[in-house]
Amino acid sequence: MQLTLWTYEGPPHVGAMRIATAMKGMHYVLHAPQGDTYADLLFTMIERRSARPPVTYTTFQARDLGGDTAELFKTACNDAYERFAPQAMIVGASCTAELIQDDPGGLAKALALPIPVIPLELPSYQKKENWGASETFYQIVRNLCKPRAADADFNPRSCNILGPTALGFRHRDDLAEISGLLTKLGITINVVAPLNATPDDIRRIPDAAFNVVLYPETAETAGRWLERNCKQPMTTIMPIGVSATREFVMQVAKLAGVDATTVLEEQASRLPWYSRSVDSTYLTGKRVFIFGDASHAIAAARMAKEELGFDVVGLGTYSREFARPVREMAAKLGIEALITDDYLEVEAKVAELQPELVLGTQMERHIAKKHGVPCAVISAPVHVQDFPARYSPQMGFEGANVIFDSWVHPLMMGLEEHLIHMFRNDFEFNDKAAPSHLGHGSSRPVEAPVEKKEGGWAPEAEKELQKVPFFVRGKARRNTERFAAERGLTLITVETLYDAKAHYSR
Numbered sequence: 001m002q003l004t005l006w007t008y009e010g011p012p013h014v015g016a017m018r019i020a021t022a023m024k025g026m027h028y029v030l031h032a033p034q035g036d037t038y039a040d041l042l043f044t045m046i047e048r049r050s051a052r053p054p055v056t057y058t059t060f061q062a063r064d065l066g067g068d069t070a071e072l073f074k075t076a077c078n079d080a081y082e083r084f085a086p087q088a089m090i091v092g093a094s095c096t097a098e099l100i101q102d103d104p105g106g107l108a109k110a111l112a113l114p115i116p117v118i119p120l121e122l123p124s125y126q127k128k129e130n131w132g133a134s135e136t137f138y139q140i141v142r143n144l145c146k147p148r149a150a151d152a153d154f155n156p157r158s159c160n161i162l163g164p165t166a167l168g169f170r171h172r173d174d175l176a177e178i179s180g181l182l183t184k185l186g187i188t189i190n191v192v193a194p195l196n197a198t199p200d201d202i203r204r205i206p207d208a209a210f211n212v213v214l215y216p217e218t219a220e221t222a223g224r225w226l227e228r229n230c231k232q233p234m235t236t237i238m239p240i241g242v243s244a245t246r247e248f249v250m251q252v253a254k255l256a257g258v259d260a261t262t263v264l265e266e267q268a269s270r271l272p273w274y275s276r277s278v279d280s281t282y283l284t285g286k287r288v289f290i291f292g293d294a295s296h297a298i299a300a301a302r303m304a305k306e307e308l309g310f311d312v313v314g315l316g317t318y319s320r321e322f323a324r325p326v327r328e329m330a331a332k333l334g335i336e337a338l339i340t341d342d343y344l345e346v347e348a349k350v351a352e353l354q355p356e357l358v359l360g361t362q363m364e365r366h367i368a369k370k371h372g373v374p375c376a377v378i379s380a381p382v383h384v385q386d387f388p389a390r391y392s393p394q395m396g397f398e399g400a401n402v403i404f405d406s407w408v409h410p411l412m413m414g415l416e417e418h419l420i421h422m423f424r425n426d427f428e429f430n431d432k433a434a435p436s437h438l439g440h441g442s443s444r445p446v447e448a449p450v451e452k453k454e455g456g457w458a459p460e461a462e463k464e465l466q467k468v469p470f471f472v473r474g475k476a477r478r479n480t481e482r483f484a485a486e487r488g489l490t491l492i493t494v495e496t497l498y499d500a501k502a503h504y505s506r
Contacts, residue, residue, distance in 0.1 A: 006343050006363050008318035008381055011095045012122035012132025014042070019136040019218075021053040021166035025087035025198040026140075028055045029080050031073050031104050032094035046384050047167055056080040058097075070102045077108050081115070088116040088144065088199035090136065095124030116199065118143045128341075130217040130293065130319060133165060137194055141222040144199055148206040148230040157256045158188040158208040160232075162223055163215035164195035169296070169380040170394045171195060174214060177396035178239065181249060182212070184263045187256050194218075206230040210255045214238070214395070216295050217319060238295050239395045241303035241403070242269050269397040271307060271404045283411055287474070289314035289355035291338065291346055291364055292379025294322030296394075298329045300359050300378045303403065305333065313353045314338065316346065343367070354474050357411055362386070374410035378403075457492045464494050479504050 009015075013030060017039050020028035030036070039053045058076045060069050077091065091104040105119025118139050122132050148154075161178065164171035175195065182189060190208035191201045205211075205226065211234040213223045223234040233255055239248035246264055253260035288310040290300050294317040304310040316338030317326045323339045330337035338349055347367045350358060358368040358375040362383045368375035377386050378394070393399040457465070468476045476497075483500035484492050 008341050008343070008361065008363065009129035011124045012127045012129060012135070013092060013094045013120075013124065015129040015132025015134070016090065016092060016120055016122060016136040017042070017053060017055055018129075018133050018165040018167050019140070019194050020055060020090060021049070022164065022194040023054075023197050023199075025200070026054060027080050027084050027086035027089050028053075029073070029077050029089060029091045029104070029108070030055055030057050030094055031069075031076075031092070031097040031100075031102060032057050032059065033096050034059050036094040036096055043166055046382075047387055048384065049166070053166075054084065054086070056084075060097075069097075069100055070107055073102060073104055073107050074111060077111055077113070077117075081113050086115065088118065088140075089113065090118045090120055090140070092120035092122055098124050116143060131321060133218050134221045137162075137165075137218060138221040138225060140194070140199075140202060141205065142225060144202040145205050145226070145230065146203075148232070150231075152206070154207055154209055155188055155190075156209045157186060157258060158190045159210050159212050159252070159256070160190050160205050160208045161192045161212045161214060162234075163213055163219035164192065165215075165218055166195070167380070168195075168215065168218075169377075169382050169386065170392060171215070173391055173393035174395040174399065176391070177393040177398055178212065178214065181239075181245075181263065181396055182252065184266075185249070185253060185256065185258050185260060187252065187258065206232070208232065210234065212252065217293055217322065238299050240296070240299035240399060241307055242267070242271050242397065242400045243306060244299060244302065245269075245396055245400065267397045269400040271400045283408065284309040286310045286357055286411060287313045287353070287355045288357045288359060289350055289353055289364075290378070291316045291318075291358075291360040293317060294319040294326050296379035298325060301329055301333065303400075304359070304407075307400075308404075308407065310357070313355055314349055316340065316349070347371075354478065356474055357407065359407065376403075376406040376410065456490075458494070461492050461494050461497050464497055476501070 016028060020026050021043050037057045037059055039055045043049050043053045056076055056079070058069070058072045060072050077089070081089065089108070091108045093102070093104050105121070108117045108119065120136055120139060122135060159182065161175065164175050175192065179189060191197060191205050193202055193205065209232070211223050211226055211232050213219045213234050226232045227234055235248065235251055237244055237248040237251055239245040246267070249260050249263055288304050290297050290304065290312060292300070297315060297317050301312050301315050305312050312333050313335065315326065315330045315333060315335060317323065318341040320339060323337070326339065327337045338346065340346065343363045346364065350367055350371060350373070355373060358364050358373050359378045360375065361377060361379050362381050365375045365377055392402050394403060465473065465477060480492060480497050480500040483503055484496055489496055
């Protein structure tokens with residue numbers, strides 16, 4: 001484990017909390033000391049849930065370590081069953097309690113409670129939150145679902161939607177958007193899980209013809225098990241962006257044996273209109289850096305490249321379990337993937353690549369602000385502001401509209417920054433003013449002049465560079481530095497800047 005100021009994922013028992021909190025009739029008994037009891041804070045403050053998460057802690061203290069902490073756990077299980085009367089229970093240990101080795105699964109089994117009790121083995125020092133959520137959902141499905149018989153009767157136009165959880169990035173709205181698409185196709189939704197599902201709903205999963213896996217980080221492992229044991233095929237396309245949504249609709253229609261023509265003709269996205277319009281030429285070739293969980297990062301890279309004409313200069317993920325598909329996507333883009341859970345490495349890569357837009361997590365939002373670059377959030381971990389009260393999906397045709405607004409508008413604002421230079425003698429506008437769409441209180445002035453030195457930029461050249469409109473200033477800097485390097489110039493002067501401009505204008 002690494003001690004750090006920020007982290008992309010919590011320990012695996014937080015992933016288990018996300019599954020338990022998403023469900024109904026499920027209770028999580030967590031063997032944990034007082035310091036690990038922060039579920040209320042996560043789910044009621046960040047996601048603004050109106051009910052407490054269904055988690056009971058043993059909350060042992062230092063003085064209990066000399067006694068019988070196993071007895072504390074058994075008492076907590078009995079109390080949780082009597083108080084909450086759940087349909088099923090999951091039990092496990094937090095990262096700290098794991099060191100005690102009390103075996104919560106064995107202790108709970110010895111209690112012989114009249115409900116299913118599912119033990120979780122979540123190695124806190126090897127795995128993290130998304131893996132914990134995936135493993136928890138898989139164990140619940142494996143323990144509650146019975147393999148479907150070869151001659152079992154089911155509706156061929158029915159499916160389950162797997163993957164939405166508590167604390168998921170736009171999961172509530174994605175679910176509504178995809179449910180609407182499936183309904184338009186004439187497909188019956190059998191079960192949605194884990195979000196709002198009960199243990200009895202989980203038992204009904206094998207009754208559907210196939211599974212729609214919305215979030216592979218959470219549901220792919222369970223989906224593969226259902227594919228093997230219940231003969232249920234699963235979708236493999238994440239419907240983010242117009243092209244991916246169309247492919248998803250066709251994949252689902254093929255699995256269900258329905259005609260998708262009407263739904264595809266009725267697509268309600270304005271993104272294709274923008275891509276065909278003259279306005280799109282202002283942003284063609286914009287340098288974009290993308291980082292997040294693997295599925296959202298891959299989907300964002302495809303959408304940025306194919307639908308908006310951006311130049312993806314960086315792509316990475318903190319989801320090490322899904323590093324291979326991210327590397328494959330990066331190879332298609334001609335770049336090297338960044339696989340890391342250290343935000344300082346991500347910040348160093350942003351500084352190196354000098355993108356004009358960052359698409360990332362809450363951490364990248366802070367990094368981008370520090371470097372004076374616009375940013376849009378595409379993936380968890382997220383802040384409370386990324387759980388909007390309005391309908392704001394990322395998936396489907398409406399999701400493409402939302403993404404268009406989130407990604408393009410910060411860059412379009414840059415087109416107006418030349419006004420700062422036209423009125424730079426006014427007290428409200430000056431060379432050190434940050435671009436309007438980046439907010440206030442930046443940790444340093446954007447592209448501040450540097451002291452004169454033997455190499456690099458002369459102060460007069462830096463000042464002249466500030467006159468270049470914000471939205472092309474980064475490109476002007478890179479072109480000038482390349483021009484100087486090719487000619488062996490160590491100091492970039494005003495003359496070098498204009499010589500480079502003339503050279504690249506030919």
